[in-house]
Amino acid sequence: MHPLPEPASLPSLLLSSGGWRPEWGRTRAGGMSRAGGMRPPWNQERAPEERLPSATEPGRQWSMVRRMLTAGLLFSLLLGFSLLLVYIFRSCGPGPCMTPVCWDLLARYLASGNTSVAPCTDFFNFACGQAKGTDYSFQALAEENKKRLRRILEAPGSWHLGSGEEKAFQFYSSCMDTDAIEAAGAAPLRQVIEELGGWRISGNWTSLDFNRTLRLLMSQYGYFPFFRAYLRPRPTPPYTPVIQIDQPEFDVPLKQEKEQKIYAQIVREYLTYLNQLGTLLGGEPNKVQEHAFLSISITSQLFQFLRPLEQRRAQGKLFQMVTIDQLQEMAPAIDWLSCLQATFTPMPLSPSQLLLVHDLEYLKNMSQLVEEQLSIHRDFLQSHMILGLVRTLSPALDSKFQEARRSLIQKLGELTERPPMPARPRWMKCVEETGTFFEPTLATLFVREAFSPSTQSAAMELFTAIKNALVSRLRRIPWMDEKTRKEAQNRVTQLQVKMGAPEWALKPSLARQEYNDVGPCPCQLLISPQLLLSPLTRLSGRQSVHPGRSLTNPFLALIQLGPSYLQSFLSCVRSLRARIVQSFLQSFPYHRWQVSPWGVNAYYSIPDHVVVFPAGLLQPPFFHPGYPRAVNFGAAGSIMAHELLHIFYQLLLPGGCPACDTRALQGALLCLKHHYETIPLPNGTFFNGSRTFLENAADIGGLAIALQAYSKRLLWHRGETILPNLDLSPQQLFFRSYAQVMCREPGTQEPQDPHSPPTLRVHGPLSNTPAFARYFHCPHGALMNPSSRCQLW
Incomplete structure (x- = not known):
């Protein structure tokens, strides 16, 4: 044309x-x-x-x-x-993120979500409807971090000879060497029992002083049969280290329940378990039965002395400060000075040393019970303590002990209607133990591989945006008076943040420290047939090679030398306790981390006014520098904001903010409580949130703060991306990533968990957020678009 x-x-x-x-x-x-x-x-x-x-x-x-x-x-x-x-x-506009990390995240979202569910009706199932078992995000992330540690520990030749790295690698290798552990059998444990004086069920028993045995159990084996003793900062200023005495940890609920039949079944299963332990250790069946039954009686009586934490809090008796002398008068059966001195060497102790006791009434009743048993059943008391030690050492023993333990846990779970615990592979147990005993070494190696400087920089940038949003939001909280508002803003600006790993973990010299007090691990020696004519055999302890036998391997013989795995395990227990005591004796210029760098739990420390985000948490699927910002703000950002709100927990407690508008504050808290009580659980019941209201408040506030920070970032920055093929806008992806953090099976929650069930942790905050209903076009009156909402933060 x-x-x-x-x-x-x-x-x-x-x-x-x-x-x-x-x-x-x-x-x-x-x-x-x-x-x-x-x-x-x-x-x-x-x-x-x-x-x-x-x-x-x-x-x-x-x-x-x-x-x-x-x-x-x-x-x-x-x-x-x-x-x-x-x-x-x-x-x-937002374009799709096509990097490998985004495709991996998309696969995770598609595997856990159920898009056939309407998001306005049930967003938990929309995001988490297919999540089963280890698909629970925190658990899955924790396992992924352990897999990374496993790859580090199994990398050949990646350590420096003669260093802590080498000992950590050797310990892990010996833990994985199940053939040697099976070959040793119960022999290493029998040797431990002999060092403690033996017990009557095996026919070889020396009547020793009760406090001597208790002192050995505490100091050499890390076992506390009647109470716990540990070093921690004081719960009140000046937060100096102090020895704390607490109730023991019982793994079997031997307390009279409402259902007498269930209690009788629990006792029966526990009796069967103790009989198995005694039999595996060579005890006579009749004596084993008698001693096991009395041990259950002692445990049951100790259980009756326990008082729930809520009861002690209501009575204002969470802890008491007493001297060792005073405690000796109130609980005289225990030689407190000698037992504590042996446990916390080289810490100097005296009768005037102050202790922090968490339940003095329990210690008084425990002491009276011990005195009664010493007067009539001294040998039974010895058996009770040894059986308890065997329980704690069973993970370091052969498969017969471990199978007996697994069977007990499974049957107790059935009786108490708890979901069964999935079987864990051997490598995971060995990684956990190696991480416990050689944390300085593994911390350096993990951070070097999993938390690069660019990742730390991006995480710090995210935290800064979240913190600024909180400071801005504090200006608009209606129940705060002006003075409290300024103090709150100052608290946020003065807060320290620790991210990734503690300072010492970044020093290569600590990764290579020698752990001189750790004994040698079991080692293997390759011997040529010219030096030794014997079958290819694993030997341990005092066993010797039988001469005159021909080699099944014409070139090499493999022999187990040195101490057993159990002995190496106990050597590491003593070394760890000594390092902990030594660290408390030294001046510490920075915060003592309460979580490993590969852990997934963030926390706020009141004494140090520090918030901690370990490197293990700032990993996919919660955070990655290459993710769309919506993902990082919705997942890691909401976690950061949640932890920041822990700073203000005290303001929400009765009388915690006398200058605030009490009526407005109480109205917001009652609104929040009612809001959670009206959201149905999957089984059609409703949840009483009085125990979890502090965490509920942090969930709702954390989401609001993260959304505000993200909205500001969208306003001032271009280049936002979304996940491909997910059909979610950036704002919708923000809420989807928040829900992904909470994914887990609803029935897997522990009874004492301070958080609400996972469905409420999703539906509670999201239904209280008007922007969610707006971006997902929820009709008025739907579950996720209620007629009224609460404003606390």
Whole structure:
């Protein structure tokens, strides 16, 4: 198609075709003559007057051409502007993240979610409906971190000889060497029992002083049969280290329950378990039965002395400060000074040393029970303590002991209607033990691989955005008075943040420390047949090679030398306790971390006013520098904001903020409590949130703060991305990533968990957020778009 001629070229076009000329017949008004109309330009033999054009037709043509040109010009401008807008929106709008980490995250979301569920009706199932077992996000992340440690520990030749790295690798290897552990059997444990004086069920028993045995159990084996003793900072200023005495940890609920039948079954199963332990250690069946039954009786009586934490809190007796002398008078059966001195060497102790006791009444009753048993059943008391030690050491023993333990846990779970615990692979147990005993070494190796400087920088940038959003939000909290508001803002700005790993974990020298007090681990020696003629045999302890036998392997013989795995385990127990005591004796210029760098639990420390986010938490699927910002803000950002709100827990307790608007604060808290009580659980019941209201408040506030920080980031930054093929906008992806953090099976929650069930941790905060209903287009009155909402933070 040829373009239309411009208006200025129209006369020349007519001239070139022999048509109208400009000098032909114009009127004075400048128009065309009407005489004779206008003849065809190719008819040249007409009279001049006949060849004059009409005064109206050319004007009409000119007007038509002009209108056509104007319309074409406008159309071209509109088309170009539209194309420009499309280009702008395509280049500035959210594009799909196509990196491998985003595809992995997409696969996780698709595997756990159930998109057939309407998000406005049940967002928990929309995000987590297919999550089963280890798909629970925190648990899955913790296991992934352990897999990374496993890869580190199994990497050949990656350690420095003679260093802590080498000992950590050797310990892990010996833990994984189940053939050697099976070959040793119960022999290493029998040796331990002999060192403690033996017990009557095996026919070899020396009546020793009760406190001597207790002292050995506490100091050499890390076992506390009647109480727990540990070093911790004081719960009140000045937060100096102090020895704390607490109730023991019982793994079997031997307390009279409402259902007598269930209690009898629990006692029966526990009796069967103790009988198995005694039999595996060579005890006579009749004596084993008798001693096991009395041990259950002692445990049951100790259990009756326990008082729940809620009861002690209500009575204002969470802890008491007493001297060792005072405790000796109130609980005289225990030689407190000698037992504590042996346990916390080289810490100097004296009778005037202050202790922090968590339940003094329990210790008094425990002491009276021990005195009664010493007067009539001294040998039974010895058996009770040894059976308890065997329980704690069973993970370091052969499969017979471990199978007996697993069977007990499974049957107790069935009786108490707890979900069965999945079987854990051997490598995971060995990784956990190696991490416990060699944390300084593994911390350095883990951070080096999993938390690069760029990751730390991106995480710190996210935290700064969250902290700024909280400071801004504090200005609009209606129940705060001006003085409290300023103090709260100062608390946030003065807060220290520890991210990734403690300072000492970043020093390579600590990763290579020698652990001189850790004994040698079991080692293997390859011997040529010329030096030794024996079968390919694993030997341990005092066993010897039988001479005169031919080699099944013509080249090498493999022999187990050195101490057993149990002995190495106990050596590490003593080394760890000594390091802990030594660290408390030294001045510590920075915060003592309460979680390993590969852990997944963030926390706020009141004494040090520090918030801690370990490297193990700031990993996929919660955080990655290459994720869409919506994911990082919705998952890791909401966790960060949740922990920051722990700073203000005290304000929410009765009398915690006397200058605040009490009526407005209590109204917001009652609204929050009612809000959670009206959200149904999957089984149709409702949850009493009085025990979890502090965590509920942090969940709701954490989500609101993270959303505010993300919205500000969207306003000032371009280049936002989304996950491909998920059909979620950035804001919808933000809420989806928040819910992903909470994914787990609803029935897997521990009874003492301070958090609400997972469905409430999703539905409670999201239904209280107007933006959620707006971005997901939820109809008014739907579960996720209620008629009223609460404003606490």
